[in-house]
Amino acid sequence: AQSVAQPEDQVNVAEGNPLTVKCTYSVSGNPYLFWYVQYPNRGLQFLLKYITGDNLVKGSYGFEAEFNKSQTSFHLKKPSALVSDSALYFCAVRPFGSSGSARQLTFGSGTQLTVLP
């Protein structure tokens, strides 16, 4: 079965500084990787995904993520953080080729990002 680890429950960064939210995964075969963001009292919004090809994926709101197969990681990054980026971030993985519920999206526990003014 696949799994996702987000090792930091909380990340604090000053506005204007670069930010990184970490994600590592475990899956049999090739992974499909996703990042979602959740603002308070809202549903999850899709940010970006890695399917295949270029290891650096660019997404919404200036976010990007780098797929590293050897380290089984998919860290979310942004060059310059905004206060409005403060939210809960989820990494998720789906495996290629499985069937039924085993092929479904598995989420990490989430990382609360706080950008300080």
Added chain:
Amino acid sequence: NAGVTQTPKFQVLKTGQSMTLQCAQDMNHNSMYWYRQDPGMGLRLIYYSASEGTTDKGEVPNGYNVSRLNKREFSLRLESAAPSQTSVYFCASSQTEISTDTQYFGPGTRLTVL
């Protein structure tokens, strides 16, 4: 387009009561999902429907039933609510159930079972 809508937004039940959470999508998606979100645990899949007329269990199906009413609507029913079902429930949809398709989420239903 409204995307994925859910009703109600909030609900308080007593143990043993039943209720149905409603979900609808206007994106002409084939696949729909129900998740629950608990603190420190991310989202866990309860049930999903790969296409109209089919439903399958996810990771945590016990205590729940679902109905894919038509292509747009996918409801989640709690027959006899328990305090362990206190959670935030999210509905999602995707074009198909293939692994590369993005899932789009509704705003959630916050359920408290006393």
